[in-house]
Amino acid sequence: MSKKIVSGHGSGGKMMNDMIENIIKKILGPESIQLDDSAILSIGNETIAFTTDNFTISPIFFPGGDIGKLAVNGTVNDIAVMGARPLFLSCGIIMEEGFEIDLLQSILQSMKRAADYAKVKIVTGDTKVVQKGNADKIFINTTGIGLIENNIQRLPIEVGDRIVINGEIGDHGIAVMAERNKLSFSEELYSDCSPLNHLIAKIIESYPRSIKFMRDPTRGGVASVLNDIVKNRFFSMKLFEDELPIKKEVNGVCDLLGIDPLYVANEGKVILITKEEDTDAIVELMRTIKEGVSAKVIGIITDEFTGKAYIETPIGGKRILPILIEEQLPRIC
Amino acid sequence: MSKKIVSGHGSGGKMMNDMIENIIKKILGPESIQLDDSAILSIGNETIAFTTDNFTISPIFFPGGDIGKLAVNGTVNDIAVMGARPLFLSCGIIMEEGFEIDLLQSILQSMKRAADYAKVKIVTGDTKVVQKGNADKIFINTTGIGLIENNIQRLPIEVGDRIVINGEIGDHGIAVMAERNKLSFSEELYSDCSPLNHLIAKIIESYPRSIKFMRDPTRGGVASVLNDIVKNRFFSMKLFEDELPIKKEVNGVCDLLGIDPLYVANEGKVILITKEEDTDAIVELMRTIKEGVSAKVIGIITDEFTGKAYIETPIGGKRILPILIEEQLPRIC
Numbered sequence: 001m002s003k004k005i006v007s008g009h010g011s012g013g014k015m016m017n018d019m020i021e022n023i024i025k026k027i028l029g030p031e032s033i034q035l036d037d038s039a040i041l042s043i044g045n046e047t048i049a050f051t052t053d054n055f056t057i058s059p060i061f062f063p064g065g066d067i068g069k070l071a072v073n074g075t076v077n078d079i080a081v082m083g084a085r086p087l088f089l090s091c092g093i094i095m096e097e098g099f100e101i102d103l104l105q106s107i108l109q110s111m112k113r114a115a116d117y118a119k120v121k122i123v124t125g126d127t128k129v130v131q132k133g134n135a136d137k138i139f140i141n142t143t144g145i146g147l148i149e150n151n152i153q154r155l156p157i158e159v160g161d162r163i164v165i166n167g168e169i170g171d172h173g174i175a176v177m178a179e180r181n182k183l184s185f186s187e188e189l190y191s192d193c194s195p196l197n198h199l200i201a202k203i204i205e206s207y208p209r210s211i212k213f214m215r216d217p218t219r220g221g222v223a224s225v226l227n228d229i230v231k232n233r234f235f236s237m238k239l240f241e242d243e244l245p246i247k248k249e250v251n252g253v254c255d256l257l258g259i260d261p262l263y264v265a266n267e268g269k270v271i272l273i274t275k276e277e278d279t280d281a282i283v284e285l286m287r288t289i290k291e292g293v294s295a296k297v298i299g300i301i302t303d304e305f306t307g308k309a310y311i312e313t314p315i316g317g318k319r320i321l322p323i324l325i326e327e328q329l330p331r332i333c
Numbered sequence: 334m335s336k337k338i339v340s341g342h343g344s345g346g347k348m349m350n351d352m353i354e355n356i357i358k359k360i361l362g363p364e365s366i367q368l369d370d371s372a373i374l375s376i377g378n379e380t381i382a383f384t385t386d387n388f389t390i391s392p393i394f395f396p397g398g399d400i401g402k403l404a405v406n407g408t409v410n411d412i413a414v415m416g417a418r419p420l421f422l423s424c425g426i427i428m429e430e431g432f433e434i435d436l437l438q439s440i441l442q443s444m445k446r447a448a449d450y451a452k453v454k455i456v457t458g459d460t461k462v463v464q465k466g467n468a469d470k471i472f473i474n475t476t477g478i479g480l481i482e483n484n485i486q487r488l489p490i491e492v493g494d495r496i497v498i499n500g501e502i503g504d505h506g507i508a509v510m511a512e513r514n515k516l517s518f519s520e521e522l523y524s525d526c527s528p529l530n531h532l533i534a535k536i537i538e539s540y541p542r543s544i545k546f547m548r549d550p551t552r553g554g555v556a557s558v559l560n561d562i563v564k565n566r567f568f569s570m571k572l573f574e575d576e577l578p579i580k581k582e583v584n585g586v587c588d589l590l591g592i593d594p595l596y597v598a599n600e601g602k603v604i605l606i607t608k609e610e611d612t613d614a615i616v617e618l619m620r621t622i623k624e625g626v627s628a629k630v631i632g633i634i635t636d637e638f639t640g641k642a643y644i645e646t647p648i649g650g651k652r653i654l655p656i657l658i659e660e661q662l663p664r665i666c
Binding site for chain 1: 337338343344349360371372374377378383386389423424427430431433441445448460462467468469472478663
């Protein structure tokens with residue numbers, strides 16, 4: 001029996017990682033898919049970050065954004081978390097026949113606004129049209145180049161280092177899911193879709209030796225990023241349950257859908273591992289920047305277990321965060 | 334009435350160019366879509382070429398190649414014709430659920446072979462899965478970076494310059510079309526899908542000041558490239574009808590479908606405008622390289638008209654090549 005692709009292969013969870021390891025990397029070679037968000041490359045005398053993302057989100061317009069804004073910010077963020085300054089984006093569009101030109105214009109305007117705000121340029125593009133029913137409205141690929149100006153020296157992660165996030169968890173995935181399923185709320189939920197490069201540049205500028213790790217928790221959510229960091233390591237990550245910033249509406253929808261917000265995609269969040277002694281100052285600095293106003297410490301590196309991410313409740317209970325097998329929320333990016 | 338996207342918007346013809354000019358460039362800015370095949374960018378102290386392409390070809394396997402080989406060579410060629418050395422590619426895959434993993438493996442193997450042959454590295458990727466019926470099997474985006482090592486000084490095109498092509502015209506589009514429509518031939522037709530970078534590097538190395546223009550005639554074919562060059566210029570391009578290298582099978586299918594092979598996509602061809610006095614030597618050099626063995630002169634720059642591309646028959650008849658409005662062969666790349 002020939003095996004077939006299922007939705008879990010695009011999930012950000014274990015099924016996807018297995019496909020990357022056992023099929024893609026085996027064929028294209030180990031350098032083809034880096035676990036980091038961008039490839040780091042030497043080109044002439046410069047060092048650049050290079051990253052690609054397809055956006056197939058449904059619906060294409062959602063509270064707080066649309067596929068265009070998401071495509072720009074998603075790629076900007078994958079570059080920024082590598083410590084690079086995002087400079088240039090390409091934009092590859094696939095549309096089905098019958099797609100409304102008005103909607104295309106809205107999406108392009110949104111891309112332009114997002115690019116201007118992030119201070120990146122969209123410099124090249126490609127457009128393909130397929131027959132109706134051969135694509136779902138519009139898919140966008142953005143591929144980006146960033147310049148690494150200061151080599152950040154990433155010191156090794158140690159027990160006592162802190163886990164910092166710049167704001168609330170799970171808004172993007174839940175806002176998209178609520179829109180898709182026409183759930184209604186007293187207070188509306190919005191995607192956190194936003195660029196992280198200005199925030200990250202400020203942190204790196206002020207604390208170049210205090211950031212041990214950065215990653216944007218998109219597909220697979222916060223828990224998957226933490227599990228990636230601790231995999232095969234001799235330390236663990238403890239999250240303080242009552243410090244986790246999660247909106248009650250997000251928790252409400254998660255309860256309804258039977259999912260955990262820690263596995264839900266974010267599109268304007270960054271997780272930092274910071275040196276213990278500089279953590280307070282970093283959080284304070286982050287709070288002076290729009291994308292970091294709600295920054296806070298959510299956890300600590302421990303040696304209580306090895307290679308696990310876990311939550312500690314206020315009364316000392318512990319719950320290990322399992323490795324995600326397949327995404328609960330398809331097509332949220 | 335809201336206007337809708339039709340297949341012509343992805344055609345490589347006038348409808349697509351109008352959309353690029355009137356919608357995409359107006360919104361994203363003039364630098365967003367360059368008429369050349371790649372954007373030329375300064376990054377730190379280096380100059381690079383940066384280009385993106387979506388591949389939505391149907392069928393995904395065809396005589397002479399598949400979507401994977403095409404995705405690598407197409408992007409390699411867009412970089413090479415800018416005079417840059419292709420170095421790195423990204424690979425963004427969108428698949429529908431149910432796509433056979435065996436086929437994915439074949440396509441990836443084909444990408445790897447093509448990348449190795451072209452001496453480029455696939456360094457980063459992304460995979461998305463959509464529900465069955467929301468994509469047609471598999472779409473691939475490749476985005477590439479090339480380094481410009483020697484600034485080619487492109488001298489202005491003058492009357493008397495020659496038009497050179499490295500081989501036969503229309504094979505790719507017709508091979509794909511024949512496969513799609515299950516046409517059968519006594520002799521099989523194969524796509525010309527191949528990388529042009531080794532050929533172009535050799536030409537530039539030996540004749541850095543003799544190449545006035547290079548472009549790969551993909552969507553829209555040879556005639557569209559020539560029309561692009563002469564648009565609003567004070568010279569014309571004359572093609573010698575009996576010098577045009579077109580296989581009799583290609584002509585046969587074109588007659589059957591009522592299309593002109595000069596408007597059919599090629600995927601391993603380059604059109605050069607060469608300085609008159611160096612043309613013979615350039616053609617001779619090209620013939621020593623695999624991708625150039627059938628190189629020949631097909632035309633000349635004249636001042637007989639202004640801004641036209643036209644064919645001269647052996648008995649002196651002239652036929653102007655009109656600007657393509659919409660593609661006759663959708664989804665050939």
